[in-house]
Amino acid sequence: GSADIDCDVLVLGAGPGGYSAAFRAADLGLKVVLVERYATLGGVCLNVGCIPSKALLHVAAVMDEVAHLGDLGVEFGQPTVSVDKLRAHKEKVIGKLTGGLAAMAKMRKVTTVRGLGAFVGPNHVEVEETGGTGQEKTGTKKVVAFKKCIIAAGSQAVRLPFMPNDPRVVDSTGALALQGVPKKMLIVGGGIIGLEMGTVYSTLGARLDVVEMMDGLMQGADRDLVKVWEKMNKGRFDNIMLKTKTVGAEATPEGIKVQFEGLDGSKSEGTYDLVLQAVGRTPNGKKIAADKAGVAVTDRGFINVDIQMRTNVPHIFAIGDIVGQPMLAHKAVHEAHVAAEVIAGELQGNKELASSAFNARVIPSVAYTDPEVAWVGLTEDQAKAQGIKVKKGLFPWTASGRAIANGRDEGFTKLLFDDSPEAHGHGKILGGGIVGTHAGDMIGEIALAIEMGADAVDIGKTIHPHPTLGESIGMAAEVAHGSCTDLP
Ligand code: FAD
Numbered sequence: 001g002s003a004d005i006d007c008d009v010l011v012l013g014a015g016p017g018g019y020s021a022a023f024r025a026a027d028l029g030l031k032v033v034l035v036e037r038y039a040t041l042g043g044v045c046l047n048v049g050c051i052p053s054k055a056l057l058h059v060a061a062v063m064d065e066v067a068h069l070g071d072l073g074v075e076f077g078q079p080t081v082s083v084d085k086l087r088a089h090k091e092k093v094i095g096k097l098t099g100g101l102a103a104m105a106k107m108r109k110v111t112t113v114r115g116l117g118a119f120v121g122p123n124h125v126e127v128e129e130t131g132g133t134g135q136e137k138t139g140t141k142k143v144v145a146f147k148k149c150i151i152a153a154g155s156q157a158v159r160l161p162f163m164p165n166d167p168r169v170v171d172s173t174g175a176l177a178l179q180g181v182p183k184k185m186l187i188v189g190g191g192i193i194g195l196e197m198g199t200v201y202s203t204l205g206a207r208l209d210v211v212e213m214m215d216g217l218m219q220g221a222d223r224d225l226v227k228v229w230e231k232m233n234k235g236r237f238d239n240i241m242l243k244t245k246t247v248g249a250e251a252t253p254e255g256i257k258v259q260f261e262g263l264d265g266s267k268s269e270g271t272y273d274l275v276l277q278a279v280g281r282t283p284n285g286k287k288i289a290a291d292k293a294g295v296a297v298t299d300r301g302f303i304n305v306d307i308q309m310r311t312n313v314p315h316i317f318a319i320g321d322i323v324g325q326p327m328l329a330h331k332a333v334h335e336a337h338v339a340a341e342v343i344a345g346e347l348q349g350n351k352e353l354a355s356s357a358f359n360a361r362v363i364p365s366v367a368y369t370d371p372e373v374a375w376v377g378l379t380e381d382q383a384k385a386q387g388i389k390v391k392k393g394l395f396p397w398t399a400s401g402r403a404i405a406n407g408r409d410e411g412f413t414k415l416l417f418d419d420s421p422e423a424h425g426h427g428k429i430l431g432g433g434i435v436g437t438h439a440g441d442m443i444g445e446i447a448l449a450i451e452m453g454a455d456a457v458d459i460g461k462t463i464h465p466h467p468t469l470g471e472s473i474g475m476a477a478e479v480a481h482g483s484c485t486d487l488p
Helices: 016-027 043-048 050-072 083-107 172-176 192-203 223-236 329-348 380-386 401-405 439-452 456-460 471-481
Strands: 005-012 032-036 111-114 116-121 124-131 136-151 155-157 184-188 207-211 237-241 244-252 255-262 267-272 274-277 281-283 316-318 365-367 372-377 390-396 412-418 429-436
Touching: 005 016, 005 111, 005 329, 016 032, 016 043, 016 083, 016 136, 016 329, 032 136, 043 050, 043 083, 043 172, 050 083, 050 172, 050 192, 111 124, 116 136, 136 329, 172 192, 172 274, 184 192, 184 255, 184 267, 192 207, 192 223, 192 274, 192 365, 207 244, 223 237, 223 372, 223 412, 223 429, 255 274, 316 329, 365 439, 372 439, 380 390, 380 412, 380 429, 390 471, 412 456, 412 471, 429 439, 429 471, 439 456, 439 471, 456 471
Parallel strands: 005 032, 005 136, 032 111, 136 316, 184 207, 184 274, 207 237
Antiparallel strands: 116 124, 124 136, 155 281, 244 255, 255 267, 365 372, 372 429, 390 412, 412 429
């Protein structure tokens, strides 16, 4: 009829959720249109999230490591930093990955349509072409007709309403743009994103204050893990303000003057060269005219889905940040595969594919700080709160040959096993946490153990290579099992 393009499946948004869904659907033989308002594929994660932050964090970690080497007898002297070169490196990393995605889309014959998409009916999306950096509209419109749709429009940073419109006030995207290194920086919100960016800027020379409404930083992780990070990172901060709200801010020639109010009513203020707002992310559900297709959106902008990633409208699916917490790239990718498979199964009459569902037991979280903090499944705090009896196996890295050899033995590995009477002393692993260098690279093994229903013997008797940090996982299991008698 009136459509400019027809397809089996339209994917709205090309972040990790969207491109993964588009690629899987194309691999399964479907005709796919991928709509994205920005010039590059990859969404928040590749352009202004996971990847650029890790490019900068890698440099910070090496700089910090080199600084430690002084104690071991090797001095490199004061580093000199070219912010321009560092920024160029980060841009190159992004370019490599987004370029790779574009090539993969082409190879799979996924049609990418550049522009801002909005529903105009249950089987039509209108795309208003965008140019330049993303928001400029060229005036050209195209209508895409689809049999099925996957909404993957993601999320964006929350802005505090009272923050002045000033280049010295940024969100994570602005912080990653790395326009320079401030002397004094405020991080509003002590979650993973704020603390990762704080790590980068402080290693490059900024002094940090952080303000957090809750009673601790890095909410979600067990306090014993966070304590190790705090001890190692004290030196970066002038002021850690907990149970404190940011209540006002104004731009002055001296800096951004910010007002704080403690939950106890106490008032204070500070002036900063750079203020990073990292107070959470809000889903883009209200910006796609979902109602035109009959798709229900919550007050907060989320789209509810079932375990097949299906919205209230049977032929429309949603994945990634827009369907809820945790807002993580690896969650989006797995949800994407489910949605694409269900759609292919239904269009092709393949029952096995059509029954695909998202039923991951656990989704790991990682703060790529220094040291890293990683956790998966049940935490000790949750076990306590929910009255779940667990047996803990904790292996301190002061007993890890590799951690000691690395000069970084501040970490530990902790595993939690079901200790309910029904488990008869052979409880399965329910969760785990690691704090220490490379914790994020190791947490996947604990996730696998949980998915496989492993118990302490399974993990403890699995031979880990020596000397590695990963050995600490086997050792923690042996501690829990009571068979660890030979701590070095
Ligand atoms: P997004 O990545 O948000 O992509 C959505 C895409 O849809 C965007 O490209 C957007 O332009 C497009 N879009 C939206 N609306 C429209 C429309 N109407 N028309 C056309 N296009 C549209 N996660 C991790 O797992 N690990 C990390 O280390 C990590 N680090 C992060 C660091 C930072 C600084 C930030 C901000 C986030 C980080 N995240 C990390 C989170 C991660 O980036 C997100 O969970 C992930 O990008 C979500 O993927 P998504 O596909 O749901 O949406």
